[in-house]
Amino acid sequence: MVLSRFWLTIFISSIVFVVISLFTGNSYTIDFILNGKKDDxxxxxxxxxxxxxxxxxxxxxxxxxxxxxxxxxxxxxxxxxxxxxxxxxxxxxxQKSDGLLPTCKSTLLDLIIPLIAYLAFFCGLMELLIISGATEKLARVLSPVFVKVFPSIPKNHPSISYMTLNFAANFLGLDSAATPFGLKAMESLQEINPDKDKASDAQIMFMCLHASGLTLIATSIIGYRAAANATNPADVMLPCIITSFIGTIAAFLIVGIKQKINFKSASLVIGLMTLIAAIVGLLMYVNHLDLIGKNYFTSNLSALILVGIIAFTLILSFIKEKKFTEANTTVYETFVSGANNGVKTGVTIFPYVLGMLVAISLFRNSGLFEIISEWIAYGFSNLGVSKEITDALPVALLRPFSSAGSRGFLIDSMNTFGADSLTGRLSSIFQCSAESTFYVIAVYFGSVNIKNSRYALSTMLLVDLICVITAILVASWFF
Structure with a gap:
């Protein structure tokens, strides 16, 4: 309900603002809002x-x-x-972004079709893991922790392994793998959801943890900074990890309090301490590397892990081939069946993604977004916030709406102010410390036809705000 009202609000307010601008003479034409292309x-x-x-x-x-x-x-x-x-x-x-009609076209050709391809491949691998029994074993190992975080999930439920793979993929910057694993987790959670139209507690917790964006290897950010001639492209890694980790903890606490989770559970504390130890250990290792070593490490770790997951899945499927025979199928047929399900999921989420991206396109091109962002920047400046910080705020403001849009602001800020400026570095931290909230909600809830997201949207936006404040404090401290 909240998402629906928000969608209507930005759609209708943008249209009203466009019409007023036309008839008051502030705009000569509104054709670009319908047919224009980005940077025209x-x-x-x-x-x-x-x-x-x-x-x-x-x-x-x-x-x-x-x-x-x-x-x-x-x-x-x-x-x-x-x-x-x-x-x-x-x-x-x-023009800040594509018009309404080009957005419809690019959503299908540049977003949904590649996404369907990723879904097909990784859902095929997921099906192999299911039949081979790997997901069942992973769920059994992690159940003691997950049943504390997700009390409504039965012990050893398959969704535990799917969520684990999603968190791991996000943690390592494997975006192409994270989405298929996440959608599979949402489908599995929907099977035990008593009210199919309303998001369950487990789905909300998963969504908020996913959207908090805990990332260890910000490969794309390092690439953008290298392209902008940053002295040390990887110098934002530690601030990104700290910011996203605090965002994840905030999401867990906010949702946990709402769902009355027992934070004193021994298994939960052990799991959290293990995660913190792993992050600190990796940070210490990366920190002792020189510039070339850091670039080499960040460039190859994620890719090697993804190749390792694929190799592990195929080798395990070969070893466990008897299980496929018992299920009256073969390894290849199982992969094809899973890929088929991935294609169907991609088709299902297309209308949800299209509706959200078209509204965001209209919102940006109407000029309303820039006015709001200027007001916010003006308010921050009156509070004594430095101009270097307010110049980076457009990235933070657009990040919940559009990853591509905020990425454009990121590149522009580095080109304008310099990749090694506080503005350029802070923009990088904003970009990698959170997810595109509205896109994520449209994709994940749309994939299982959830109509009422309950308090998921408000919580995710609150976590986005916490990440913005944390990023400013961390960037000011480091740089």
Whole structure:
């Protein structure tokens, strides 16, 4: 219900703002909101050739392509005059994201089709793990901890192993594997959900822990920073881990208090201490490496683990081939069957993702998002927050809505202020310390047709806010 109302609010408010802007003269056209593409110039006005200043008129006529660009620099938007069909069109600035119709197209071609491919492959592997008995053994080992965190889940339930694989994939930056494992976990949790239209306690806990974004190897962030010529691309690793870990603990405590979980359980404390010890151990190892060693380690660890999971699954399936025979199937047929289920899941979540991304596109292109972000930045500046921090806030504000959009702000902030500036580093921490909340909710709850997400959205947004505050404190401390 909350998600539905929020979706309607941003959709309707964006449309109202667009219409008001058009009729008050603040916008010349709204066609770009429907048909424009990201980074296209925005049409501000159109005049007859005699209505423009003389020096512009002469420059346009003398130009080979009858186009004139003024104020060309790396920071401010260019103003472009294009003479065509007896009129001069004046463009300035660029579009922040694709328009409504291009977003529909790119959601299918650039997002859903690749996602379906990932789902097909990893769901095929998951089916092999299920038949071979690996998931059952993993669930049995981890049950003592998971039944404390998820009291409503029966002991040794298959969802435990799926959630473990999802957390592990996120932890190691394996995004392509994390989503299929997570969707499989949601499907498994839905089987024991007494009210199929309403998110269960276990599903909410899983979603909030997943969305808190605990990551050890921020491979993509390091890549962006390297491309922006950062002196040490991996210097944000420790702040990213600290921020995302605090976000994860916050999510666990907030949801745990709501669900009245027993935090004094011995197995829960042992599990948490083991996780902390593992993180500290890896941090100590990475910290003693030189720059080349850190880059080599972060570039290869995640890839090696993913290859290891694939190899382990296939080898185990070969060893346990008798179990496949007993199930009246073969290893290959089992993989195909699992991949088939992955394709069906991808088709199911498409409308949910499409609806959310189109609303976000409209929200950004309407200009409403920029106005809100400017108000927030102004409020922070009045509280004495430095400009270096407020310049990074657009990444934090857009991150819950769109990973691609916030990534664009991240790259822009590093190009504008420098990858080694506080703004560039803080933007990097914002980008890697949380998930795209609205996208995640649309995908995960949509995959099992959950209509009422209860308090999941509000909790996830609260955790996002905690991550933002933590990132600012950690970045200010480190840099």
């Amino acid at each position: 110039p925005i049409l501000l006005s159109e005049k007859y050739i005699n209505q423009v200043p003389v020096f512009i008129k002469d420059s346009i006529k003398n130009a080979p392509d009858q186009t004139m660009i003024i104020n060309r620099d790396t920071i401010n938007a260019d103003t472009t005059y294009v003479y065509k069909n007896k009129t001069v069109k004046i463009f300035s600035g660029v």
